[in-house]
Amino acid sequence: MPTSLPDSCELAAIPPRDDPRDALIVKAGLPYTSLKSLPEGAVVGTSSVRRSAQLRRLYPHLRFANLRGNVETRLAKVDNSDSEYTCMVMSAAGLERVGLEHRISQYLGSKDGGILHAVGQGALGLEIRKGDRKMQELLGQLADQQSTLACLAERSLMRTLEGGCSAPIGVETEWISAGALSIHAIVVSLDGTKSVEDTIVSNVKTVEEATALGKELAARLVKAGAGEILNNINANRPPKN
Template sequence: MATVTPASIPSAPRTSFNVGTRRSKLALAQTELVVEALKKAYPERQFNVIARDTAGDRDQTTAFKDFTTKNLWTQEFEESLVKGELDFIVHSLKDVPTLLPPKCALGGVMKREDPRDVLVMKQGLPYRSLDELPAGSVVGTSSIRRTAQLAQRYPHLKVESTRGNLGTRLAKLDAPDGRYTCLILAAAGLLRLGLGDRITQYLDSTNGKMLYAVGQGAIGIEIREDDNIVLEMLDKIGDKETLLATLAERSLLRTLEGGCSAPLGVESQWLPREGGAPKLRMRAIVVAVDGSRSAEAEVEGEVQDSRSAEAFGLEVAKELVAQGAGAILDEIKRSKITS
């Protein structure tokens, strides 16, 4: 009689997957979008959401610029991913460093929500745009990118750091004794939580002259780089245009070596296709933190796969450097070292 060895027994197919996410209301809402899409595509499979706080969640007082690590929202989840405790992690893509740890990879990107920044005014105030705000108005944001662009375009406004989840920040804004006149937030978070009615003004290259963060509005899903089963699942629910545009943006940021805290703004737009490969237009800006200097670029190019997306981001980075971005970033790095 033949002996059956363990090696000859086929392994059971994976039907249950552990999904990592932060505990915040927005993170859970984004994770629910991913899980629902996967359940629709794979109704026979089970997805277990495991939520926990990260270093960035636990420290609600330190300004982002003062943290010594770029992995505020990702490191603890990535350690569990590599150990096999998690099968994938759902992130706001703008929070994911452009250089991932060994054995980790970006496995998929969901269709992008509106990537723009927005102005949210304190309830009861009459102002409808950044241009209407009187001198001395207090704008709440912890983003160096937003702070720098505000200093450049609106030097008469005062910027103060604000931390916390969306609910916390809105409560601080609306408090009768609160010091903030308005906040600048990402449109995507407000829209995903059904808070679109709080948006006072959408900000872009035309309105308010504000460009958004790399990856903003996109939900990124991080996996183990050798997990082909999860990668195949995510291919079914991901959005190619969002993936290619954000790969190009992340290539730009990685090339400039600014990391998540660089005062780099982007605005990516797919152009109407008239035969040939799809074309992407990207506007990008790097601004000194005090708003005194800036470097801007606008580039169009064919982007049809991950390789050409990476190359396109590199091309935009070279144009920004040619316009003076390198000197601005070097000055910012030197100031961080001496501070």
Template sequence: MKKDTIVIGTRSSKLALWQAEYIQSRLEEQYPGLKVELKKMTTKGDKILDAPLAKIGGKGLFTKELEMDMLSGGIDLAVHSLKDMPTELPAGLCLTAVTKRFDPGDAVVSPEFKTLENLPQGAKVGTSSLRRKAQLLHVRPDLNICDLRGNVNTRLAKLESENFAAIILAVAGLKRLGFGDRITEVLPRAMVLPAVGQGALAIETREDDTDMRELLAFLNDEATVQCTRAERAFLGRVEGGCQVPVGVYAVPDTQPEHIVVEAVIASLDGQRLYRDKISGKACEAEALGVELAEKLLAAGGEEILQEIGLLQN
């Protein structure tokens, strides 16, 4: 490798820094003598905390500033939560590595009630995710689900300061920051499917930087790559540029070199919910994701997404 110093771009939140520092340590361990620096940045999504994500633009809010700096040469790579990455990347950038997936689940944090089932009628529950909201309301239509923005630490603080009976957060983020003991229940996937790529880290680089891509190859986990390709293809087919209440999760099948993809599209109030699964060859992951999307759209998902698009535009 020609470089002796590389620069990782990262958001400034504690979780983003944990993720960037994890990749930094893996690189320094793999390449003794390599100097790896972090460049901290604040994105639009970090600045606008008083509006729902769906109203201000969704996923790209947490990546755009990092991507612009990478294209101009200010950083060599960016580390993201894969679930924060848009399905289409800016011209000149590519998804170079996806790390082995950590726990993809969604966690209930409720010191008093512990579980979703135990929450009283009309309980106030905090989440910033339309995906979580729709699936939770399908099971518990009585809940009062309120928007909850901010980093993990901020959301945990709001649990008490804003009198939530429970808040819902990603298991991976809580455990990575040492808050695993705050989890009172992990929601079963039969109830709530996770976001695309939830639990995996994504490393983005310039497409023409072959040195960097070779350097990072050891971090790529092929099983996670195959599964998240299917998930991202599903989302790419249904998304339409808006934040939408869909969950999708792919896992290796019992048959070698095959995967199972399961997904859900739900109305915002949770009353209508379409869920299905598909299996096939892992090498055809994108095609499987698109095929499952087509099935759910035809079943009634298309109508839901059109309604949501009208509401958001």
């Protein structure tokens, strides 16, 4: 779902969020159990610039190779004995939804592996025609308040930074007490050599407060240099055909 919806559409509800973290999956038969245990030159499969940028920042001894396809296709490519892949990184929710959570070697977060997830990862956004009250009432029954407010704060951050799904922006939100939302975000250069990160905590009870929190954190990141990182990436991006 784009961070800015068409004028004719709106977000009706976000049900309870699945695990938003990324996960490390090691090739079957290899002994490694974490990012730290991977040897020099190990090849990580991922097609995400957010993941590869953060991994380059923390684990410069690793190599990266593009890996695409659905969950089963990617897993088969990694497990193939003739492939170059040592492991892959993808969303934990994607594995859990197809019953493959047993293949997860390590769940990744700021406190374990150091990788922040994508905006809205693990969440399902229900988009409807704007102003459709019947659908608003129907789908509103599925909404989870904490998941909704956390995701709206993340989306506001991304929208303010003008980053899309191809931008190296990681985020992590956590409810640390009743009504207090912590949002941690990082912007990383593609080669992992430059980064800006910050955390902000505030009481959030409404959509407006969630949106304002995301905007405030984005402004702090830009002031610290995130805008320059993103501008350099955009300036060097190949033109679209």
